[in-house]
Amino acid sequence: MSGTTVFGLCAAAAVGLGLYGLITNPQPLRKIIAFNLLGSGVFLLFGVVGRRGAAAGLGNDPVPQALVITGVVVAFSATALAIALLLRLFKTAGSTTLSGAPMRADLDPSGD
């Protein structure tokens, strides 16, 4: 088994675990962490791709590295935004559930 295969399988495992966590965990914070795990799996896959696509004497294909760096920045900002929203929600509502409160009654600010 070559190095790229091992890393590829690791990427697949991280993606699978992340997907499972994102779908099944009811807690928003755990969902955010699962999203990061899922994202790491995808970035690892980009790394594998760069290694495999290495051609013309380069040790590694530089384009996927550039893509991963951009992707990390995007995932970081997404996490920051999600955490900020979560903290705001906790401050105003006192809890952080995503479901439960009936949407129709709650959205009516007139309160009846």
Place this chain on the structure above:
Amino acid sequence: MLPPVTVPDAATTPGGFLLVLSIAVPVAGVLLAFVLGGRWVRSVAFTIIPIVLAIVAATVMVLPQSKGPLVYLLGAWTLPLGVALRADGLSAVMLATTAVVISAVSVFAVADFRPTAAAPRAPFAFWILLLAIWGALNTIFVGGDLFTLYVALELLTFAAVPLVSLDGRPETLQAALRYLLFALLGSVVYLLGTALLYGRYGTLDIALLSRRVSAEPGALIAAALMTTGLLAKTALFPLHLWLPPAHAGAPAAASAILSGLVVKGSFFILLRLWFDVMPALPGFAASQLLAALGAAAILIGSVVALRQERLKLLIAYSTLAQIGYLFLIFPLALSASGQLDHGQALAGGLLQAISHATAKASMFLAVGSIYGALGHDRIIGLGGVARALPLSVLAFALGGIALMGVQPSGASLAKDLLLEQATSTGQWWWVIVLQAGGIFTAAYVVLVLAHSLTPSDQPIALTGHAPRSRDLAALSLAFCSLSLGLVPWEHYLPVPLGMALKPFGLDALFKFLLPAMGGTALAILFGPWPHTLAHSAMWKSLMRGFGPLRRICLDFGGLVETGDDGLRQWPAAGIALLVVTLLLAASMFTAH
């Protein structure tokens, strides 16, 4: 082995610099607003908006003179390594629509989001996010490679999510968080697809990829993943858990942007993916599957919309139905050889998208005025509102009529194009769905108008006074949607010349009467709310005949609503996402 690199459009074309400006100027506005602070934010926005309008107008004028698409190579790096911006007819149409809707919404929002000392945060956030959304959308429309589109899509989400929770109430914060988390799931699935495509073909540029892609397992799986990710962001049924609370909870001006423009961003990327990157890959089964989901969205979105107690939720659910309508174009665009054609169906789909963008934005703005004046938007409490706020109700009605597909609206031209395509390809079942979509749209317009046009016994207490400019903004968008069928499209979209509209005549009358009558019938059958007419003798005699049918329809509606509540739970939506991915992949594999 990769095929030899043939570089298409290897140079920047004259006018290509406009594409950079269309992205850079809104972003510069965002930065400038941050530097100058809250007091100046509105002035900055109103300086930037005319400039970008002029840039977009120039792009639209220059494009027909250039032989092909406008191209700009960033940093003059040539293609396999560099990044290209491209604008074709589709981009130009979307750029122009976005500019029109954002300008109208900003006129509407002038009074709502005035920077004041009491609540400085919401206006500051609104104007900055408005410019950020504009920059992100323009990037989506002119982006030339799949990774640029990914980044633009994320920027769009990051700008759209805070708009939902501008007022900071816990319910809207919850809606925003749901939206963000599900959108992130969608975009990471899309990114996984791009990683697979890059690994196989060594490029993400749309023009280069379209020459290299072939029907291999890697490409098919990537296509299924990217499509599903975009469906989650577009909120196609059954991946719509985030849309109704987010669109209904936001302030009116924000809802107009979210419903009119933001969902079109991911839809546009889907069009690029299916029509430009891999026209030969999806095949018959996958395109039928997408359209079937669209048909389910039309049925369920419309039935649930008719059962809503609140006007904003009704419009949010109808957005769900109209998103479904857009997905009907995929099987209709499939040629005999199994390729997706840049033909009439694509033109019809894009026309429907921009008609919906303008009409739905005007409807949300009109409802915003009604909400602001009444202090509530309960549908049964709307009696007498047509007398108190005639212009707002007129804007709502005109927007609704434009969406129903009455001549000479853009939706009518779109429907003609799609119906003709469905007949010529022999797919009669989509003819039924296309007609049903128009009738269901008419149903909720009729329902709302029936309530707002009834006179009320006691005078309506208006809690606020809306400036005239707000109604004018909503009205101008509605008129825009209503006259889209008269625009000469042939420079930008593949609309055949023979599609000239005949606004008067039997045909036009039929096109008005069919949805209007059908819509009235559906509104009576599916609308559970009591109407003052229900006490009249005519109603009672009508109900003697149709009572049992109405009861069956109401029961069916209740069932659909329960099912929709179930599907909007996280685990159900997550599993639906996986199932849609698997079905798409399976249907693409069977095609090859």
